[in-house]
Amino acid sequence: MKFRCANCETVVEFPSRPKKFICPECGAPNTPTSGTEGTGAGACDCILPTGFEWREPAGVIFDGATYLFKSPDDGKELTRDQWIQIYGYDPQKRLEYMRKLGKEGVPGFKNLSTLGKKK
Secondary structure, eight states: OEEEOTTTOOEEEOSSOOSOEEOTTTOOEEEEOTTOTTOTTTOEEEEOOOSGGGGSOOEEEEOSSSEEEEOTTTOOEEOHHHHHHHHSSOHHHHHHHHHHHHHHOOTTSOOTTTTTOOO
């Protein structure tokens, strides 16, 4: 069976229908839709994930003058203003929050990075 990536439209072939797959070209996670066999170029269409992690910054780069944030879907490097315009929130604040969770953990949950530390 052939499946078309919802992000870059690369066609990938599998022996049977997978529940989900990662595109070998762009790295996007895909979920094949049902009932679309044989459409278009003979490949099933897929849908991209809608979870919160698909909108988180994948990384940050400092080029000497400004910070560039890596987008999670296509890896583009965006300035803070571009990120806010596309995703609707400040990526710097989100990265600070994610780092804080990595150090302190979420109240009520065990965090492996904080198990041996006394608060």
